[in-house]
Amino acid sequence: xxKHNQLDYLDELEAEAIHILREVAGQFERPALLxxxxxxxxxxxxxxxxxxxxxxFPFPLVHIDTGHNFIETIEYRxxxxxxxxxxxIVGNVQDSIDQGKVVEQKGKNASxxxxxxxxxxxxxxxxxxxxxxxxxxRDEEKxxxxxxxxxxxxxxxxxxxxRQRPELWNIYNGKIHKGExxxxxxxxxxxxxxxxxxxxxxxxxxxxxxxxxxRDTIVRNxxxxxxxxxxxxxxxxxxxxxTVRFRTVGDMTCTAAVASDAFLIDDIINEISxxxxxxxxxxxxxxxxxxxxxxxxxxxxx
Amino acid sequence: xxxxxFITAGSVDDGKSTLIGRLLYDSxxxxxxxxxxxxxxxxxxxxxxxxxxxxxxxxxAEREQGITIDVAYKYFQTEKRKFIIADTPGHIxxxxxxxxxxxxxxxxxxxxxxxxxxxxxxxxxSFLVALLGxxxxxxxxxxxxxxxxxxxxxxxxxxDYNTLAGKVGLKNVHPIPVSALKGDNIVNNSSNMxxxxxESLLHFLETIDVSVDNSTEHARLPIQWVIRxxxxxxxxxxxxxxxxxxxxxxxxxxxxxxxxxxxxxITKIELLDKEPEEALAGMSVTVHLKDEIDISRxxxxxxxxxxxxxxxxxxxxxxxMDTRALDTSHxxxxxxxxxxxxxxxxxxxYKVNINTLEKEQSDDFRLNDIGRIIIKTAxxxxxxxxxxxxxxxxxxxxxxxxxxxxxxxxxxxxxx
Ligand SMILES: Nc1nc2c(ncn2[C@@H]2O[C@H](COP(=O)(O)OP(=O)(O)O)[C@@H](O)[C@H]2O)c(=O)[nH]1
Ligand SMILES: [Mg+2]
Numbered sequence: 154x155x156k157h158n159q160l161d162y163l164d165e166l167e168a169e170a171i172h173i174l175r176e177v178a179g180q181f182e183r184p185a186l187l188x189x190x191x192x193x194x195x196x197x198x199x200x201x202x203x204x205x206x207x208x209x210f211p212f213p214l215v216h217i218d219t220g221h222n223f224i225e226t227i228e229y230r231x232x233x234x235x236x237x238x239x240x241x242i243v244g245n246v247q248d249s250i251d252q253g254k255v256v257e258q259k260g261k262n263a264s265x266x267x268x269x270x271x272x273x274x275x276x277x278x279x280x281x282x283x284x285x286x287x288x289x290x291r292d293e294e295k296x297x298x299x300x301x302x303x304x305x306x307x308x309x310x311x312x313x314x315x316r317q318r319p320e321l322w323n324i325y326n327g328k329i330h331k332g333e334x335x336x337x338x339x340x341x342x343x344x345x346x347x348x349x350x351x352x353x354x355x356x357x358x359x360x361x362x363x364x365x366x367x368r369d370t371i372v373r374n375x376x377x378x379x380x381x382x383x384x385x386x387x388x389x390x391x392x393x394x395x396t397v398r399f400r401t402v403g404d405m406t407c408t409a410a411v412a413s414d415a416f417l418i419d420d421i422i423n424e425i426s427x428x429x430x431x432x433x434x435x436x437x438x439x440x441x442x443x444x445x446x447x448x449x450x451x452x453x454x455x
Numbered sequence: 456x457x458x459x460x461f462i463t464a465g466s467v468d469d470g471k472s473t474l475i476g477r478l479l480y481d482s483x484x485x486x487x488x489x490x491x492x493x494x495x496x497x498x499x500x501x502x503x504x505x506x507x508x509x510x511x512x513x514x515x516a517e518r519e520q521g522i523t524i525d526v527a528y529k530y531f532q533t534e535k536r537k538f539i540i541a542d543t544p545g546h547i548x549x550x551x552x553x554x555x556x557x558x559x560x561x562x563x564x565x566x567x568x569x570x571x572x573x574x575x576x577x578x579x580x581s582f583l584v585a586l587l588g589x590x591x592x593x594x595x596x597x598x599x600x601x602x603x604x605x606x607x608x609x610x611x612x613x614x615d616y617n618t619l620a621g622k623v624g625l626k627n628v629h630p631i632p633v634s635a636l637k638g639d640n641i642v643n644n645s646s647n648m649x650x651x652x653x654e655s656l657l658h659f660l661e662t663i664d665v666s667v668d669n670s671t672e673h674a675r676l677p678i679q680w681v682i683r684x685x686x687x688x689x690x691x692x693x694x695x696x697x698x699x700x701x702x703x704x705x706x707x708x709x710x711x712x713x714x715x716x717x718x719x720x721i722t723k724i725e726l727l728d729k730e731p732e733e734a735l736a737g738m739s740v741t742v743h744l745k746d747e748i749d750i751s752r753x754x755x756x757x758x759x760x761x762x763x764x765x766x767x768x769x770x771x772x773x774x775x776m777d778t779r780a781l782d783t784s785h786x787x788x789x790x791x792x793x794x795x796x797x798x799x800x801x802x803x804x805y806k807v808n809i810n811t812l813e814k815e816q817s818d819d820f821r822l823n824d825i826g827r828i829i830i831k832t833a834x835x836x837x838x839x840x841x842x843x844x845x846x847x848x849x850x851x852x853x854x855x856x857x858x859x860x861x862x863x864x865x866x867x868x869x870x871x
Pocket of ligand 1: 465466467468469470471472473474545597598599600601633634635636637
């Protein structure tokens with residue numbers, strides 16, 4: 154028997170993700186790709202091109218917009234959708250607020266991050282999505298490290314960690330009852346560094362806020378935040394111009410910047426290789442308690 | 456750089472989570488904020504040192520009970536290799552979660568507590584590792600610090616283990632005496648056990664050969680999706696998309712579509728804007744064929760010279776994974792690669808008592824029971840014997856009432 158070495162790790166991760174995306178296409182009637190504007194979902198879009206071109210994507214892109222996004226993210230999103238010629242559906246948290254389904258938080262630490270879950274579940278219901286593809290990775294956080302690649306959610310979007318389906322080999326069981334849906338994570342097995350190395354290899358363009366730039370910032374709870382009216386700033390918040398970049402792009406109210414001189418992708422890869430802070434360490438929403446993510450997932454969060 | 460996927464198995468409290476924590480910690484793979492959380496946690500070892508097991512026990516219930524319930528995946532890399540670890544639960548009631556983790560592993564680490572030696576769980580896990588066809592096994596005799604690092608203790612356990620390995624049919628067994636807690640023989644060779652002349656665990660993991668089977672004999676491509684843009688300029692474009700599960704395909708290879716038996720020739724292999732000459736095991740590609748034949752999702756493309764079995768009546772090993780017992784009168788679904796069809800468990804041949812390895816006559820398959828069955832499928836399956844080709848020999852059983860995955864099936868041969 155003639156044996157060769159295994160594929161290079163990026164090729165293997167890529168092939169696994171493409172396989173998962175094609176399983177979604179083959180198994181579901183109304184799938185969607187949740188696009189956040191972050192590097193992970195941008196990577197997913199690239200993988201979808203590899204899985205389905207020259208055909209069209211068998212799903213629309215769905216963006217849950219908190220209304221507090223970085224302007225650079227929205228500009229990137231719109232340009233990308235135009236280039237791809239694919240359909241974009243936007244679910245607005247503002248609409249959920251206007252409809253009285255959620256109440257805007259008050260005070261200095263107010264964030265719309267928690268409110269997105271309601272908008273997400275409403276958007277899923279409105280469009281009857283049976284599968285939502287997301288860019289979550291198992292190395293991000295402890296609860297995520299336990300989640301299946303096809304993760305079944307009940308009618309209320311809830312994840313039940315004690316009753317996960319067995320998931321063997323690369324056979325994914327997407328059978329569900331009406332009302333349930335599946336969250337699918339094609340890049341589960343990628344690390345943050347894998348994503349960056351892939352972005353470099355594939356020469357994928359990213360929103361500019363990932364790279365070092367000058368911006369007005371304030372310090373909140375020991376973290377650097379972009380100065381913005383959405384942060385409910387007051388006179389105690391001292392605005393200072395700093396050279397920073399963002400490691401994740403989420404809602405402006407909960408995404409901290411890091412001081413950085415990484416202007417190019419090579420700089421970023423060096424910075425991450427040497428850095429000793431995990432990516433989610435820059436997310437205030439995970440700091441609340443040891444089980445913050447598990448609790449949010451049980452409630453329908455991505 | 457390639458990836459090694461491995462699981463850790465062993466009984467509760469044998470030190471699986473500690474061992475993984477130790478590997479991550481000593482290979483400098485834990486980030487500062489995670490470390491800070493580790494230090495500030497109030498779960499500590501008796502001597503006050505940090506409890507490395509917290510790194511993998513990610514669920515609230517797990518932390519509360521101090522046990523591992525579901526598989527946790529952990530990632531780390533050294534200069535030589537990337538690693539994906541599945542930390543699997545030891546409790547018998549979570550065997551299905553262990554099987555989930557084990558199904559994708561190239562290597563298993565089986566832990567044995569040096570004070571206890573080979574116990575029931577060691578037998579069960581070794582049996583499962585053999586059944587799931589994991590090629591390489593590292594037996595870590597752990598907690599050597601609690602038996603004075605004694606060579607005699609180690610040798611006695613090893614003797615028992617080798618007997619067991621022979622019984623369950625494990626071939627490549629590599630023993631290492633370790634202390635996960637103290638770090639002996641994990642990353643570096645320990646001075647506490649100078650009698651041990653072998654490699655440290657990490658060094659072994661970095662260098663063990665786990666290359667995949669790229670031989671043409673096993674060229675198998677399950678079709679997942681047909682790409683048909685149907686635009687003006689791509690009017691006749693028809694690409695068959697899938698991931699090569701084993702073996703390899705080249706342009707000009709003669710291929711057969713199963714189960715239909717249609718034959719054609721590969722004219723092109725594509726991956727977005729690239730056109731590789733060869734599609735190797737593990738690659739996701741799109742292939743084009745010379746002839747316009749009927750192919751759809753669920754079909755299997757194979758090299759015409761080396762065809763798998765095609766049958767509706769198949770003998771197989773079954774691991775039952777649901778709290779509701781197997782019902783031989785019920786019609787289930789079976790999913791094999793991208794193909795789903797209905798099936799019945801036509802006959803149960805025997806059940807294995809996985810603590811004693813005795814075979815028993817019984818058709819009462821309950822949660823975590825394992826045995827031999829004959830399965831009858833509505834559509835024929837094109838399959839290989841699992842022990843020869845895992846990628847085309849594994850299938851799952853889905854209960855049509857609950858949609859839940861209730862069984863893992865390792866196909867063996869056409870039943871007569
Ligand atoms: N003395 C000693 N204790 C250990 C060793 N490895 C693990 N332990 C302890 O054994 C207990 C169970 O370990 P844990 O990693 O949670 O076991 P698991 O259930 O297999 O994941 C913990 O109290 C560990 O500190 C070892 O090598 N030596
Ligand atoms: Mg454990």
